[in-house]
Amino acid sequence: RAHSNPFSDHQLEYPKSPNEMNWTKLYPGFVDPNDPTKLLSKVTIADIGCGYGGLLVDLAPHFPHDLILGMEIRVQVTNYVEDRIIALRSKDPNGKKYQNIGVLRGNAMKFTPNFFEKGQLTKIFFCFPDPHFKQRKHKARIVTKTLLSEYAYVLKEGGIIYTITDVLDLHEWMVKHLQEHPLFARLDAEWENEDLCVSIMRNATEEGKKVERNKGDKYIACFKRLPNPEIIL
Amino acid sequence: MTDTSLIHPFQDIVCNKDGTLLYAVVKNMVQVYKFNAENSKVIKIGEWKDEFDSTILIKEKVIKEQQRQIEKNGTGIDTNTNTAVGTNTNKKLKTNNKEAKIPTPGTGAPPIYRYIRSMLLSRNEKKLIICTDSDKAAVIFNINYGNDNNVLSLFKRQPFPKRPSAITTTLDDRKLLLADKFGDVYEIDMNDEKVQSSETLEPVLGHVSMLTDIGFQKDNATDQSFVISCDRDEHIKISHYPQTFIVNKWLFGHEQFISSIVLPQWNNDLLFSGGGDDNIFSWNWKTGELLDKFNYSELISPYINEKFHLAPERFQNNENNLIEYAVSKIISFPNLPYIAFFVEATNCFFVLKVDCFTGKLTFVHKVETETNVIAMTSSVSSLVVSLDTIETPKSFLLKFYNINKNGVIEEDELKANEFDSCIKDQIKDNQVFKVENKDKDVYPLYHVSSLRKHGEH
Numbered sequence: 001r002a003h004s005n006p007f008s009d010h011q012l013e014y015p016k017s018p019n020e021m022n023w024t025k026l027y028p029g030f031v032d033p034n035d036p037t038k039l040l041s042k043v044t045i046a047d048i049g050c051g052y053g054g055l056l057v058d059l060a061p062h063f064p065h066d067l068i069l070g071m072e073i074r075v076q077v078t079n080y081v082e083d084r085i086i087a088l089r090s091k092d093p094n095g096k097k098y099q100n101i102g103v104l105r106g107n108a109m110k111f112t113p114n115f116f117e118k119g120q121l122t123k124i125f126f127c128f129p130d131p132h133f134k135q136r137k138h139k140a141r142i143v144t145k146t147l148l149s150e151y152a153y154v155l156k157e158g159g160i161i162y163t164i165t166d167v168l169d170l171h172e173w174m175v176k177h178l179q180e181h182p183l184f185a186r187l188d189a190e191w192e193n194e195d196l197c198v199s200i201m202r203n204a205t206e207e208g209k210k211v212e213r214n215k216g217d218k219y220i221a222c223f224k225r226l227p228n229p230e231i232i233l
Numbered sequence: 234m235t236d237t238s239l240i241h242p243f244q245d246i247v248c249n250k251d252g253t254l255l256y257a258v259v260k261n262m263v264q265v266y267k268f269n270a271e272n273s274k275v276i277k278i279g280e281w282k283d284e285f286d287s288t289i290l291i292k293e294k295v296i297k298e299q300q301r302q303i304e305k306n307g308t309g310i311d312t313n314t315n316t317a318v319g320t321n322t323n324k325k326l327k328t329n330n331k332e333a334k335i336p337t338p339g340t341g342a343p344p345i346y347r348y349i350r351s352m353l354l355s356r357n358e359k360k361l362i363i364c365t366d367s368d369k370a371a372v373i374f375n376i377n378y379g380n381d382n383n384v385l386s387l388f389k390r391q392p393f394p395k396r397p398s399a400i401t402t403t404l405d406d407r408k409l410l411l412a413d414k415f416g417d418v419y420e421i422d423m424n425d426e427k428v429q430s431s432e433t434l435e436p437v438l439g440h441v442s443m444l445t446d447i448g449f450q451k452d453n454a455t456d457q458s459f460v461i462s463c464d465r466d467e468h469i470k471i472s473h474y475p476q477t478f479i480v481n482k483w484l485f486g487h488e489q490f491i492s493s494i495v496l497p498q499w500n501n502d503l504l505f506s507g508g509g510d511d512n513i514f515s516w517n518w519k520t521g522e523l524l525d526k527f528n529y530s531e532l533i534s535p536y537i538n539e540k541f542h543l544a545p546e547r548f549q550n551n552e553n554n555l556i557e558y559a560v561s562k563i564i565s566f567p568n569l570p571y572i573a574f575f576v577e578a579t580n581c582f583f584v585l586k587v588d589c590f591t592g593k594l595t596f597v598h599k600v601e602t603e604t605n606v607i608a609m610t611s612s613v614s615s616l617v618v619s620l621d622t623i624e625t626p627k628s629f630l631l632k633f634y635n636i637n638k639n640g641v642i643e644e645d646e647l648k649a650n651e652f653d654s655c656i657k658d659q660i661k662d663n664q665v666f667k668v669e670n671k672d673k674d675v676y677p678l679y680h681v682s683s684l685r686k687h688g689e690h
Contacts, residue, residue: 016486016488017483019485107441110440110441113468113480113483114485139415139416145435145436145439146416146417146438146440148478149438149477149478149479149480150480152479153480181478182478183479229479231457231476231479232476233456233457
């Protein structure tokens with residue numbers, strides 16, 4: 001199934017708070033030898049709506065010290081990515097590769113703050129999100145004015161939001177809302193051309209490859225998390 | 234039939250601080266009662282009825298959509314008529330030229346309600362704000378204390394895109410903050426008469442979940458202000474104000490939906506919350522610390538009844554004894570370190586003492602009422618409850634209790650009698666109180682439990 005309603009009461013599992021999240025099952029290679037309930041590091045990169053996991057897999061070798069998490073709301077797709085990661089890990093005779101990527105089923109629009117602490121993330125990816133064309137459904141889009149404040153909360157100062165889509169209308173929507181948000185500033189084309197993640201994102205994901213085959217356009221926009229302004233009394 | 238003599242209870246009540254005025258809502262009407270302490274007399278000094286016809290809004294929408302379609306197809310026709318026969322487009326054009334049909338609900342369709350859903354007295358007691366069903370509006374009234382014929386004068390009526398679920402004001406009463414069922418929070422000016430088109434309103438913050446309550450508080454140490462919003466997904470979110478785009482923190486701990494939060498006036502670090510959980514939560518919202526949880530499940534168990542509290546059939550267990558209940562509302566007293574709360578569809582309420590230093594909650598009182606509690610409000614030294622009188626038309630609609638600084642609570646029978654005779658006096662001629670059909674004419678008095686999530690794939 002291609003879509004999932006982000007507003008409905010899915011039988012989702014999510015921690016009561018970031019403190020209560022047990023990450024050890026997702027990243028067995030990073031478990032603290034002194035405390036098997038804890039990891040040696042925290043998730044710092046999130047791919048929201050990770051789909052079939054192409055971006056996770058391609059990012060993994062470039063960020064060996066970062067934990068990368070894919071979040072996906074569709075059950076079957078999440079299961080597929082899980083199997084994919086297990087298969088990739090088992091192929092490495094040293095048991096080192098692909099230990100830094102994980103996937104979980106979740107509704108990022110509702111529960112991002114249950115998983116991540118304030119300023120925990122350095123990068124958030126939104127790759128080929130559901131365009132929700134109808135005006136009535138715009139609130140279901142992954143980028144909205146009000147949700148951006150929640151992404152800004154979990155994103156560290158200087159952290160980056162990456163967006164890519166083949167739908168011009170959605171691209172313009174995301175750019176508009178991110179530009180209008182006081183906690184984000186767009187990064188220029190020069191920056192985009194030099195950034196490793198942009199080139200991975202452009203070519204990695206299954207959606208991206210499909211667009212490539214169909215010779216479609218891909219629109220990219222990246223934004224930096226600005227420091228909080230001085231608090232007005 | 235006996236049904237004709239049924240009386241609709243007050244679905245919401247609000248007291249002013251000194252307890253002399255009571256604002257009460259029945260269906261689509263708000264009334265104001267004044268209690269004169271000197272002669273113990275009660276008089277009605279205000280009334281307003283929502284007469285807004287929501288079909289006007291539907292009509293506007295239908296006409297707008299028709300014009301949009303005509304414009305869209307009209308330009309299409311110009312290029313097509315000369316070339317192709319285009320019977321399809323012609324057909325479309327024909328229907329579009331007819332006068333717009335306003336849909337009317339057929340038999341079996343759910344009835345259209347015109348209720349008042351929530352009510353708030355501004356902090357300076359100069360304005361009353363209510364939320365209407367008919368046009369999803371916040372209606373602001375000026376309260377003219379000199380005019381005992383009708384203290385309420387309509388100031389403005391601001392419609393919103395989605396149904397409002399909770400309202401609060403900034404501490405200076407200059408702005409109204411309104412939370413809706415779609416998860417968004419809007420801000421409007423309380424002193425500007427100008428009404429904005431609901432389509433151009435932009436939310437100041439939002440959740441991806443139905444909002445159930447909203448509060449506003451200031452940190453006295455830093456002078457920073459905050460909006461506190463809570464939702465059906467166990468979230469209490471604290472955002473800076475006026476920079477609502479900066480989230481300050483979440484308060485994590487609820488395992489079920491939240492229905493009510495309260496920020497007491499006597500300690501501005503504290504916040505109490507309740508909902509589908511067995512506990513009332515006590516927080517220091519500034520540090521994010523959970524100070525205490527008060528479990529009320531044993532207290533409430535004698536008041537649980539099968540009619541309301543058995544879980545819905547499709548979520549029921551094998552023994553068919555799964556009970557579900559929820560806190561309907563928590564209130565605080567303006568000057569006393571006590572809070573009171575009641576559980577939906579029960580005939581009792583509880584009073585807890587709050588330790589101002591630690592936030593610890595201790596049980597002090599249980600008060601039984603004749604019938605189920607519908608709404609609750611407080612003044613400096615009193616507590617008022619509105620009761621469900623649907624099955625017992627002769628019983629009291631309102632009950633009054635006095636509370637002293639030691640938390641001793643006593644029923645004020647004199648006040649209740651005076652109110653009752655004043656209310657029943659004018660009910661005889663007031664159609665709004667009449668309930669002809671129990672299934673159709675009654676405001677959904679028990680709507681909190683339905684917020685419980687049961688999960689679906």
